[in-house]
Amino acid sequence: MPLPAAPPAVGDAMPKTKNFPPELYEATDGLIQNLLASEPFLAYQKSREQFKSDSQAHALIERLSALQAEFRRQQTNGSVTQMDIDELRTVQAQVQANATLIAHASTQQGAVNFLREINQEISQLLGVDFAILAKQKTC
Numbered sequence: 001m002p003l004p005a006a007p008p009a010v011g012d013a014m015p016k017t018k019n020f021p022p023e024l025y026e027a028t029d030g031l032i033q034n035l036l037a038s039e040p041f042l043a044y045q046k047s048r049e050q051f052k053s054d055s056q057a058h059a060l061i062e063r064l065s066a067l068q069a070e071f072r073r074q075q076t077n078g079s080v081t082q083m084d085i086d087e088l089r090t091v092q093a094q095v096q097a098n099a100t101l102i103a104h105a106s107t108q109q110g111a112v113n114f115l116r117e118i119n120q121e122i123s124q125l126l127g128v129d130f131a132i133l134a135k136q137k138t139c
Contacts, residue, residue: 031118040114044107050100057100064091 020028035041051057067088074080095101122130 035115035118038114040107040110044111047100047103047107051104054100057098057104060091060095060098060101064088064095067091 071080071084071088074084119129119131126133
């Protein structure tokens with residue numbers, strides 16, 4: 001579950017650039033503010049804060065990550081035992097049953113799906129794939 005370094009604050013102004021027409025700036029800033037204030041993003045931000053403060057969830061993720069790394073190492077050496085497999089499955093089940101992790105993954109997916117819907121709407125209006133257009137680097 002990748003986490004952004006720091007969530008943007010709702011209401012923070014987008015930095016202005018010299019090459020950005022004022023109308024486009026205002027429209028873009030309005031879109032950003034509306035996205036950040038949307039239900040999917042607010043739910044994600046709330047679940048992210050809960051995840052950050054849940055030491056058990058963090059411990060589970062760290063344990064799973066360590067077990068997966070060790071399991072991959074053992075696979076390359078051909079030394080995986082049934083006990084290793086059972087331990088990995090047990091921790092995977094604990095991660096999948098943790099309410100904080102379930103909420104975080106669910107709300108994260110909800111925010112991603114919402115962005116996809118927004119992209120589809122903008123793309124239909126523009127007649128091009130907005131995400132690909134926005135992803136292109138400019139001078």
